[in-house]
Amino acid sequence: MTVPLEMAVGAFMSDGGKGAIWILSLNNSTFNVDSKLKITEGLNGFSDTLTTGDNPNGTAGASFGHALCRVGDLNGDGIPDLMTGANQQSEGWGYILYLNADKTVKTYTRINNSQGGFGLGLSPEGRFSRSISFLGDLRGDGTIAVNYGGGAGGTGSLFLLFFKPCEFNQEAGLNHWSGGNTLFTNWSHNAQMLTSDSLTFEQCTFKAFETNAPYMTYNFNDGRCICKDSTAILASSSEMSTAFTNKCNSFIVTDTDELSSESQVAVFPNPTKTEMFLKIKNTSFTENDEVKLFSLLGQSLFTAKITSELTKINLTSYPKGVYTLVTSINGVLKSFKIIKE
Numbered sequence: 001m002t003v004p005l006e007m008a009v010g011a012f013m014s015d016g017g018k019g020a021i022w023i024l025s026l027n028n029s030t031f032n033v034d035s036k037l038k039i040t041e042g043l044n045g046f047s048d049t050l051t052t053g054d055n056p057n058g059t060a061g062a063s064f065g066h067a068l069c070r071v072g073d074l075n076g077d078g079i080p081d082l083m084t085g086a087n088q089q090s091e092g093w094g095y096i097l098y099l100n101a102d103k104t105v106k107t108y109t110r111i112n113n114s115q116g117g118f119g120l121g122l123s124p125e126g127r128f129s130r131s132i133s134f135l136g137d138l139r140g141d142g143t144i145a146v147n148y149g150g151g152a153g154g155t156g157s158l159f160l161l162f163f164k165p166c167e168f169n170q171e172a173g174l175n176h177w178s179g180g181n182t183l184f185t186n187w188s189h190n191a192q193m194l195t196s197d198s199l200t201f202e203q204c205t206f207k208a209f210e211t212n213a214p215y216m217t218y219n220f221n222d223g224r225c226i227c228k229d230s231t232a233i234l235a236s237s238s239e240m241s242t243a244f245t246n247k248c249n250s251f252i253v254t255d256t257d258e259l260s261s262e263s264q265v266a267v268f269p270n271p272t273k274t275e276m277f278l279k280i281k282n283t284s285f286t287e288n289d290e291v292k293l294f295s296l297l298g299q300s301l302f303t304a305k306i307t308s309e310l311t312k313i314n315l316t317s318y319p320k321g322v323y324t325l326v327t328s329i330n331g332v333l334k335s336f337k338i339i340k341e
Contacts, residue, residue, distance in 0.1 A: 004034060006103070008082055010065030015040050017061015018050035021068065021084060023103040037103050040064065045105030046097070055088045056125065062086035064095075067132040071144060074098065074163070075202055077106075083146060085129020092128030092150050098202055107200035111148075111161075117209050126150045126157065135160075140339075142322055166248035167299070168205055168216065171234060175243040176217040180232030183211035187224035198223025208246045216244045247294070265327050267313075271339035278311040280329065288331075293338075294324040315340050 005026040012019040020040035024033050041050045041064075050062040064086040074081045075098050082097040094111035109115070111129075113122055122128045131149030138145040144163040184207045186196045199207070201218055204225035208216045213227035219241045234243055264281040278291055289306040293313070301318070304311070306329065313325070315338075323338040 004028060005031070008068050008070070010068050010084070012063040012066040013059075013061070015050075015061075016052050017059060017063065018052055019062055019064030019066065019086060021065040021082070021097075039097070039105055044103075045100070046108065048095075048108065048110075050086060051089050059088065062089035062093075063130075064089070066130060067149075069132040069134050069146060071096075071134055071146065071163075074144075079106075083132055083134075085132060085148075087127040087130040087150060088124070091122040091124050092126060092130070094129040094132070094148060096202075107202050109203055109206045115210070116206060122150070128159075138162075140322065164248055166209075166246070168208070168244040168246055171243040171245070174237045174240055175234050176237040176239075176241040177215040177226065177228040177232040177243055178235035179228075180215070181229040182226065183213045183229060184208075184225065184227040187219075187226055194222065194224060199225045205246075208244075209248070214246050216246055217241050218244065265329065265334050267325060267336050267338065270336070271341045272315060273341045274316050275312055275314045276338070278306070278313060278325070278327065280306065280309050280311075280327075286330065289329045290327075292326045292328075294326065295321075 005028060007024045007026060009022045009024060010019070011022060014020045018041055020038055023037045023039065025035045026032065027034050037044055039046050041048065050064050052061050054060050065084055066087050067085050069083040071081055071083050073079060074096065079099050079101055081099055083094065084097060085092065085094045091113050094116070096109045096111070098106045098108065100106045128150035129148055131147070133147045135145040135147060137143065139162070146161050146163065148159040148161055150157060150159070186194055186199060188195050200223065201220070204216060204218045207213075207225055208227050211227050214230045215228040215232050217226040217228070218224070219239065221240055224241070237243075266279050267276055268279070269276060285307055287305075290303055291306055291311060291313070292303045293301040295301060301323070306327065318340055320340050323340060325336045325338050327334050
């Protein structure tokens with residue numbers, strides 16, 4: 001069976017200015033449109049509310065679909081996803097659309113002044129997300145670089161956003177993170193009900209990113225999402241919840257490869273083709289001191305005990321690429337980006 005060619009096309013002035021996206025399936029021989037699917041507010045899985053009011057530039061509506069960008073499979077389900085925007089929705093909103101196999105929207109996340117980890121103050125005149133373009137792995141560290149156009153106060157600006165790949169490791173069984181400090185929640189344990197909208201799994205992981213939460217509890221039945229700090233502990237769940245560990249949070253502190261009076265750990269040479277050394281300004285070690293190597297997606301590759309000031313790490317058997325080395329010494333975690341040439 002021949003897989004049809006597919007193309008996403010924006011129609012940003014349709015539906016009273018709300019805007020829409022059409023997914024067109026093309027004939028491989030004639031390139032005529034064999035089938036089409038429309039994505040807009042309340043249609044084919046996209047449930048966000050788009051504005052319809054007048055804009056300062058004389059147009060009306062959110063202009064959803066004004067710019068489009070194919071960014072590959074972002075949530076690891078084997079289906080390509082889309083980035084788009086509604087550049088006249090408030091200060092201008094970016095959207096990541098996670099698609100199903102039939103090209104309907106599985107779920108979505110927003111990028112704006114308060115969501116998606118963007119963290120910049122934008123004004124409506126800037127029309128953030130008016131243009132979007134995919135750049136790929138510019139830094140060679142596995143992050144995805146995407147250009148977003150739109151500036152503050154009506155001036156032209158280009159924002160280069162880096163989207164970091166990350167793994168949320170699921171704890172075996174039905175569990176939740178108990179105690180600690182709650183960084184985000186949409187669930188009331190006392191009332192046993194949602195306090196705000198139900199979230200999809202992808203939306204919950206974005207909340208974990210935004211709050212820099214190392215631990216996340218998610219319930220696939222009711223969409224509850226609870227993000228905790230590193231003092232939380234794992235406990236059995238009687239409510240069918242699932243516990244996850246966010247491998248990208250910064251409670252694992254990054255450091256440089258140079259030893260200094262403030263840095264007690266260093267790795268060298270970096271990059272390396274074969275082996276490297278872990279050097280530690282410490283003469284006293286405990287049985288819990290260890291070093292771990294992770295792939296860029298968070299897969300644990302090896303673990304070794306630290307018993308001396310100099311530890312050799314052999315990378316000969318690993319393919320070229322970027323890795324993360326994490327040390328745990330006297331209960332303090334540090335991580336290093338490692339490059340195998």
